[in-house]
Amino acid sequence: MGSQNIIIESSSDYCKTWSQYHEITALPLRIISERSFDIIQKDNNNFLIAYLQFPGKLAIFNYNIASTSLEQVGTAFTLSSGVQEIEFTFIDESTYLASLKDTGDNVFYTRSDDGALTWSTNHSFAGVLTGNRPIITSYHNGNLYAAIAEENKISLIVSPDKGVTWSAPFDVFLNDKPISNTSIHSDGEKLFVVFEEHIFVNQLDNYQTDVCYISSNNNGVDWSGKIKYTKYIRNDLISSIKLSGDRIIALVLSNRVNQERQDTYLGILAETIDPAPPAINWMDFPNPIDFDQDFQIQVFAYDETGINSVSVEFNHKVYTLYDDGNHEDFLAGDYIYGGTIDGVPTNTSLGPDKSKIIGLNNVQLPISNNGVIADISTAEKIRLAVKVIDTDQNEINRTANVYMGELSGRDGKYDGLNILFSGGFFLSGYSNNSLWFNAVSSSSLMVDYQAGNIGVNPTDPDNLIYSVLSGDTPFGHSWQDWKKAVDNGAYFYDGDNDGVYNPVDKNENGVWDPDEDKPDLLYDGVYFTSYNDGVPASERRFDTIEPKGIEIRQSIYASNRNSILDDVIFFRYSLLYKGLGNADEPDSLTDVYFSVWTDSDIGSADDDKAGCDTTLHSGYTYNNGSDQVFGENPPAFFKTIVQGPLVKTGNSADYGYNKFGPDIGINALQGYKNLGMTTFAPPHKNHYKLLDPRNPLEGRRYQEALYPFDGSEIDPCTFEFGEVRGGVNCVEVNNKFWFSGDPVTNYGWIGTFALDMRDLTTTGAFTLHKNEPMDIIVAYVVGRGIDYLNSIDRAREITQYVHEEYQRNFSTIVSVEDNNEELPAKFYLSQNYPNPFNPATKIKYTIGVVDENFRPLQTQLIVYDILGRKVKTLVNEVKAPGTYEITFDASQLASGVYLFRLSSGSFSQTKKMMVLK
Structure with missing residues (x-):
């Protein structure tokens, strides 16, 4: 329901996939809550919508999803004041029953034998006057059934005349635990009584709730034992149960993914198997943390069948946690698993993010991915992921951000x-x-x-x-992440000169070599x-x-x-x-x-x-x-x-x-x-x-x-x-x-x-x-x-x-990962590329280090013709140690072979190139 409209999605394969989306906007909705209306699937195309129309009226409409037509059934009926919730039963084409609850928690019903043209006065269910939900009824093989729960007991009442009269309550099930929210449903062959069972969990020192059911294949005379539909060790609650064709569809609310939020899960009663994961009640670790500091983590995890393993992934490493009393986990067998996580080394990348803080030196700058500098509140963080697997191999995962305390906040800072x-x-x-x-x-x-x-x-x-x-590992995660940066236009060192960034340790020596690619x-x-x-x-x-x-x-x-x-x-x-x-x-x-x-x-x-x-x-x-x-x-x-x-x-x-x-x-x-x-x-x-x-x-x-x-x-x-x-x-x-x-x-x-x-x-x-x-x-x-x-x-x-x-071309400190590696010790003149060429080519050359002061050298790069006559001076200046590249434009030269010579200090080298027009 959105903006007082009703939204319907349809499925033709018992909820495996969903196709059409229908929004019913023509209803004059003025309802209090989602419990103020009920929808029943009448057949493949038709849905009956019963809703409490403000103020104090009951109206029935038929919606056809094939034609998207909406027609009122019968006339609106004035109810007693304070009615807030409804459960609707379609018995046959002329007979309907509306089970109601008012603000005083009184439960009762009204029925119609003439297609909602007229309705009966309010009637009470046998043995039931109050409740927190309207009583759900189900029509099965000529009888109308209702289920009633009291503490740990379920009783039925039966009407042989479509709700005119009811039998006295009779017991059908006695449980060893408290039950609530009971309802009865028919799939055409069997009757099902669905209920919530409340189980005391020692680890929690509190109750948790499962959804269970019993069934009967002989019109309620005999009943099966209790069958658990949900098995998660924390709370699963009934949201809605409806008949679709010959299947009973159950909607269940559960906090199995997020303890702070209940999500809706859909399944088919008596068919769907619940992959009930274990539960993580809490995780505890210091947050924020400091660089280079190990820290402890504890995870409170439990399951109905037992825990197989608890692990933590942090900063690209996986750690096993233990419940043996020897790993910062308190007592053995107390469901609290613990372990020690390695600290985050300084000068290592913490992974890509929309915003980051540059904190490598005395100047600290928050930055954003849209170019904003400083005016953003952010923190460097690493994702911590906990995985718990039970003995049935069901698993649950929880994640949390671990923040680096030294790299958080806003504004550019100096000396903090x-x-x-x-x-x-x-x-x-x-x-x-x-x-x-x-x-x-x-x-x-x-x-x-x-x-x-x-x-x-x-x-x-x-x-x-x-x-x-x-400090990042060569060819590690940050080097691989740089591929996406290159896709977005980042520079890189192309060690193999193939024009593609592919950071691979070709000789598998664990360090970067000059013929291998690396980030900028x-x-x-x-x-x-x-x-x-x-x-x-x-x-x-x-x-x-x-x-x-x-x-x-x-x-x-x-x-x-x-x-x-x-x-x-x-x-x-x-x-x-x-x-x-x-x-x-x-x-x-x-x-x-x-x-x-x-x-x-x-x-x-x-x-x-x-x-x-x-x-x-x-x-x-x-x-x-x-x-x-x-x-x-x-x-x-x-x-x-x-x-x-x-x-x-x-x-x-x-x-x-x-x-x-x-x-x-x-x-x-x-x-x-x-x-x-x-x-x-x-x-x-x-x-x-x-x-x-x-x-x-x-x-x-x-x-x-x-x-x-x-x-x-x-x-x-x-x-x-x-x-x-x-x-x-x-x-x-x-x-x-x-x-x-x-x-x-x-x-x-x-x-x-x-x-x-x-x-x-x-x-x-x-x-x-x-x-x-x-x-x-x-x-x-x-x-x-x-x-x-x-x-x-x-x-x-x-x-x-x-x-x-x-x-000096930023050469005081080199950028390699081995801090002992120096600037180029050798001079080198590369072959021009492309060669032959027309009209331009690129020439790369390297000026080596000659002393500990990285002394720059007078450098010349000159082009000569084949007879040794000077054609063009490309470089004539002092150059610091490093690698350089220059473009030579030969558009004014004739085809032929030319020489290019690099002279720097005592070094001199000459190579040939060809202009081909």
Whole structure:
């Protein structure tokens, strides 16, 4: 029953499968509860519906499922006041009996001999005046039967004249346990009395309930012994019993799956065998737990026939529990099973999830699978599964989440204290000369991205955050889970160069080797998820902007083995414009700006200031003195453009890079460059002149460092939110970088307001070409010194190191699972691929380590013709140890054989390649 309608599903194979769905909406239902109506199957197509129509009337309708027609039978009959429940009996085409119960628990019946045109006055059943349910009657071989329970006894009353008169009660069954909720039913051949039996369970020190029945094949003269229909050791309760054809269908309520909830189970009386599982009364274990700490678990499990085994699966291991008094299980034979579970090692992945917490180093960040950073309450958890098997091989399973206490909560934290309320980005550009804008900035009420790739349902169970940590077993669970990350666009190291991620230990030595595939593991952990701008316009804050078909593959990296990088989190945003397949959509999105957006709250939220450092391509947040949360030395929080988007320069001397670390290497593009920070602007949440953007145009203006309300240029000389200090000529200050001065020396353009700040560290403009990813690498850097100003200096030192680390292709700490493994010791020049080629080919080369300082070397990669004449210089710069890859375009060269030579330090190697046009 839904919304005062009746819903019917039909089955033609005795409830094995269900087909048609019928919703009866034409009834003038105004009923009190589901017990205020009853449905009887009259034949294959017709159902009689008897219901108590408010106020105080009984009505009968016939519903035909073949024609979906609904017709009233007879006329509505006025009942005595207070009638609430009904059980209906169809005796023949003209004779009906309605058994009723009122609010005073009085039970009685009325009957009709003329097809519900008229009804009798109320009559009492012989020997029964009150009850908690209406009495169910059953017509069998010319007699009408009713069953009555009293404590542990069942009696029958019989009517030979269709309910006009009744016999005196006579006993048919005496039980050794209390019984209740008795009813009688006929399948045409036998009579069945169904009842609930209440059994005292010593383990529970309480009663539990089973559903039982007795049967008679000679019209109730003789009866069988008790037969248990349900056998679960906890509670099974009768919900409804109905005749369907020649089968009696029983609906039973049971909490066998969830003790807090009763589910409905359907079966055929006298045919269905109950696979009664054992019961788990409780499980006890510490929650949350700490890393590297073993813990104990106890499970209270029992069964009517006996327990065969109790086991626990946790963190990919299975443990056997015991009830012998020797395994943290209290007393032997007390049904409490116990054991010790191994602790969770640090630096191991806890499995994919919709939200996770990055907690590898001093910076802790909750992240969500739709791009939201920090503004999400979550916890790292591992599923614990208990399995109990009884001696009949029936089993029950219970699961629970075990939370890691060190990785739970919300907000970005440093030293365990809040520094970030929410993080994300602004993204804007032009599509066919029309401005578009979207964002992930939850505290500004803009979350325009949803989990998963374009075209995938955002609720797809594979739209998760996938992680691999340095402590994970090579080729283990997290490496295998990475397959789904790769399906969603994650990078990987292709050891066998077949273009497919297949992490197999080919030589079965238990460690990773360079010719084997591995995840995109940089430093000590990688976290990957993908999301897209598919949130409909109607659900956005700016409801005029439709999705553009932009997908973002987000990878996050962190280190915990370097005292400097312990204060850094790296983000790789791989932007991919796929489009939505619309005929009028462009092949590229132009004049695109990407902004790192944060709502930084360093301790207290209302005492933060903002600034930027153009030499470090960073915007930052710092405190205006001491802080109530952090004390005398609150940290400074830098947001740094490490690798900006690629833009074409047309100058062959320029190179743009996409760096992946020493394993995957470097992609270098000639004639391109990477942009850095191009603007910085901090919206002020609580000031009416610099509010969060109220429309897409204001969002774009913030990215361009313009005044948001009218698009005018900011004048550092007059801008009321800052001052130009230290004798600097305010006219000469670049107004695209708000507050670019140095608060430590009080020199330059300094922000003067301490408020609840947001900030935008922007790079652009660039172009997103369809199906060509654009990778932008960002770093969150936190520095904490001896006071609030010294924290800025400390953050600058770390940020400078971050840029140097990028120049080294992130090679200070290698990302392999064996911590003793080093950077490449050998130099190597790979054969170009493809070869022969036209017009472009890729050349991969490796720069080895020459000393303990990982000293970079002057490196050249030059192409010569067959006569030794220089054709093109591909690389001529200092290179850190690592693996690199560059694309060589030979479209201007004639067909033939060419040479390419790698020179680095004292190493030199030459190989041949062929241009074939």
